[in-house]
Amino acid sequence: MPSSIIRNVRPWGGNLSDVTVTDGLISTVTPHDPGAAQAAMPGAGTVVDGRGRLLLPSFSDVHVHLDSTRLGLPFREHTGAPGVWGMMLNDRNNWRNAETSIGERVETTLQMMIERGTTRVRSYAQVDVDAGLERFEAVAAARETHKDRADVQIIAFPQAGLLREQGSAAVLDEALKAGADVVGGIDPCSLDRDPVKHLDIVFGLAEKYQLPVDIHLHEPGELGHFSADLIAERTRALGMQGQVTISHGYPLWGVSEAHTRALIETWAELDISTATVAPGGRHQLPLAQLVEAGVRVGLGEDGQRDYWSPYGNADMLDRTWQLAFTSGFRADELIEHAMAVATMGGASILDRSTPRLRSAADRPGTQPSDVASFILLPGDSVAAAVMDRPADRTVLHRGRVVADQLTLV
Known part of the structure; x- marks a missing residue:
């Protein structure tokens, strides 16, 4: 079973998705299922509600x-x-x-x-x-x-x-x-x-x-x-x-x-x-x-x-x-x-085993097998988040929430 599920997020500003994490790594990225919230809870470990925010690598x-x-x-x-x-x-x-x-x-x-x-x-x-x-x-x-x-x-x-x-x-x-x-x-x-x-x-x-x-x-x-x-x-x-x-x-x-x-x-x-x-x-x-x-x-x-x-x-x-x-x-x-x-x-x-960027269009870090270390940010797009630098942030390290709203968890 996954150790955590991060629901209702937009990896690199894309479509709403649910991300499951096992042993600190992303195991699946699937389209967001609004009806799956309660069903996912029993035995599924931690469930993080992304609230529609951007999901970006930490x-x-x-x-x-x-x-x-x-x-x-x-x-x-x-x-x-x-x-x-x-x-x-x-x-x-x-x-x-x-x-x-x-x-x-x-x-x-x-x-x-x-x-x-x-x-x-x-x-x-x-x-x-x-x-x-x-x-x-x-x-x-x-x-x-x-x-x-x-x-x-x-x-x-x-x-x-x-x-x-x-x-x-x-x-x-x-x-x-x-x-x-x-x-x-x-x-x-x-x-x-x-x-x-x-x-x-x-x-x-x-x-x-x-x-x-x-x-x-x-x-x-x-x-x-x-x-x-x-x-x-x-x-x-x-x-x-x-x-x-x-x-x-x-x-x-x-x-x-x-x-x-x-x-x-x-x-x-x-x-x-x-x-x-x-x-x-x-x-x-x-x-x-x-x-x-x-x-x-x-x-x-x-x-x-x-x-x-x-x-x-x-x-x-x-x-x-x-x-x-x-x-x-x-x-x-x-x-x-x-x-x-x-x-x-x-x-x-x-970590030199991590693939290097190869072009300005590369958006790595949120695919299956990637390390599940993320920051969740509000924003219409990634560029908007960079411009606005919002304080509404949730930080995960290897699948575990370690900070929220600029405070350690």
Whole structure:
């Protein structure tokens, strides 16, 4: 018998349907039967009344710094200095002095994300000679608290680089021993100024622990392409196809058409994925070209109202709106595509067995055998829901309701 039935919903805005779930996976999707409500109840497990709302895959935030957050705390003046190192020092000088502990802040932010529809998460946890494993342990504790409500991967992230401070690489190694899921890296040229040594450490640890890699890349123009080429070389040489993500990377797309074409071809060949936070500015991700080439693309919220930036509110529906807006999308199909990137695009990065998006028309995640993690939203269409960002939300993780009306269940 099904463990749950989700009645009277519109998968991706289509016809009214009833969805049965068994062992956390969709087992059937059938036309809605208004008369089946009472008959379905005995022995059928949980019955969720969708009230005619949209049924969409739950959000996948694949670029979030759960350990860098002040959500729920009083607003503070932004004091960050320009550049990655200046911002990092501002965070270092302030993160211990917040009104609540780092553990409480992380858990509160993850809870807010779940309540708003995110049940798939890849979070960074800063590890360096200042924090040691304290921030990693806070993210790991929040993951344990919410383990039945969300799937969380943790990236051990050397925000301060690996070469500027003695002992940084050793702390990264300790975090991987302690159970981090992904090896992080950052700006091998502009921050550490020795890309070969930086990448030797990152990919060496990935090989040692048999883990994937996720590298922040803020480097501009030709320098960014140089680092991207070195990352691709390591991916190919070590047979790590499908195990590498380049996050941010927004300056990569403003050099030339030839550079863009070559980069997309390389990433498609090596299954190198990318995660964006939908920034404004002139360097916009060539979303359609990437997806059509088969490059996995996901979305994230980055830090949230932290010591780097006052932006972020734990709501991936807001960030989906931002992705559509900064991409210049107006057509309904393209706005829905932004939703597909924010949901199953990111899911395909977290779990490489999940099919990647192949076109702007792909609408995966609500068919038999798919994981039954959903958000139910009111709206005349998916595009309308993205524009309106309604508060009427029900969130399911693997077939079980975990939040309703922006409150944990």
